[in-house]
Amino acid sequence: MSEHVDGERSLLRRRLDGSYEVDEWGLDADLVAAVSPLFALRWQLEAIGADVLPDKGPVVLVANCRLGLSEPFVLSRGIHLATGRFVRVAGVPDIAPMGPFLRRLGGVLARPDEVAGLLRAGEMVGVTLGQSVRRRHQAGAVRADLLAPALVTGADVVPVALIGREVGRRWQIVVGPAIEHPTSRGPLAAAELADRVRNGVQSLLDDAFPPSILRMS
Numbered sequence: 001m002s003e004h005v006d007g008e009r010s011l012l013r014r015r016l017d018g019s020y021e022v023d024e025w026g027l028d029a030d031l032v033a034a035v036s037p038l039f040a041l042r043w044q045l046e047a048i049g050a051d052v053l054p055d056k057g058p059v060v061l062v063a064n065c066r067l068g069l070s071e072p073f074v075l076s077r078g079i080h081l082a083t084g085r086f087v088r089v090a091g092v093p094d095i096a097p098m099g100p101f102l103r104r105l106g107g108v109l110a111r112p113d114e115v116a117g118l119l120r121a122g123e124m125v126g127v128t129l130g131q132s133v134r135r136r137h138q139a140g141a142v143r144a145d146l147l148a149p150a151l152v153t154g155a156d157v158v159p160v161a162l163i164g165r166e167v168g169r170r171w172q173i174v175v176g177p178a179i180e181h182p183t184s185r186g187p188l189a190a191a192e193l194a195d196r197v198r199n200g201v202q203s204l205l206d207d208a209f210p211p212s213i214l215r216m217s
Contacts, residue, residue: 025118026103027086035105039077042169043070047082049175058119058155060147061087061175062197063162064139064205065128070171071162075126076106078173088118089126090146116149125155129201137209139202147197148190151181157193159200163208176204 022028053059061079065071068091076087092107093099108114108125118125127147130140150157156178164171179197182189 022104024121025088025108025114026100027088027106028104029086031104032080032086032106036077039073043074043077044170045074045078045081045173046171047078047173047175050079050082050173052175052177053079053083053085053124053158054156055083055085057122058150058153059124060115060119060150060155060157061124061126061160062142062147062157062201063126063128063160064201065131065162067166068128068131070164070166071128072107072126074162074164074171075128075160075173078171079124079126079175082173085124087124087126089128090115091128110143110146112145112149115146116152119149119153119155129198137205139198139205142194142198144190144194147193151185151189151193154181157181157197159197159204161201161204161208163205172208174204174208176200 021030061075063071063075072089072091076089079085079087086106088106088108090108090110092102092109094109108118110127115125115127127142129142147157149155158178159176161174161176162171163174177200179193179200182192182196184192
């Protein structure tokens, strides 16, 4: 208990004297710690299979997305709680004030150069599939250009299924096995990798929502 109180005092002291650190891409780890209790009130998260993720080194997590409101936060917080690693979710708007604020929480721009820089630095990057509004459990497409840096850096590309409802509190983060990289390095390699990881996410969703359950829902 005393260690927790000391930690809160240290965090507050850094905020007041300006000694807190913000990394090259805008992440403010102290701010993440400060808002963590609020996120805990909003979401109850369970990470399944996260033990397969490496303790360090570059990783791209590719997750499904329906409305895009809760999913980035669910992905980043769930994986952080399970592994201690920050997930730099690509897709923050490049406009103030929302963009800079989301950067402080770990978000980054959905640009290949930004993803490449993060992977070269050994970071974990989150990429969401395109929105699938008509079918809730249908994996959308993923931008191949955002996966191309994984081929260059040799980063693991891992499918993740986010299972929950936008207005609900309980979510599961189901982590699948890393996707095998294409053997070729031609112009279509990134597109092939994108198809493979989309199929990986869809497989996780199919396991969670077999046809018998969907017919009953």
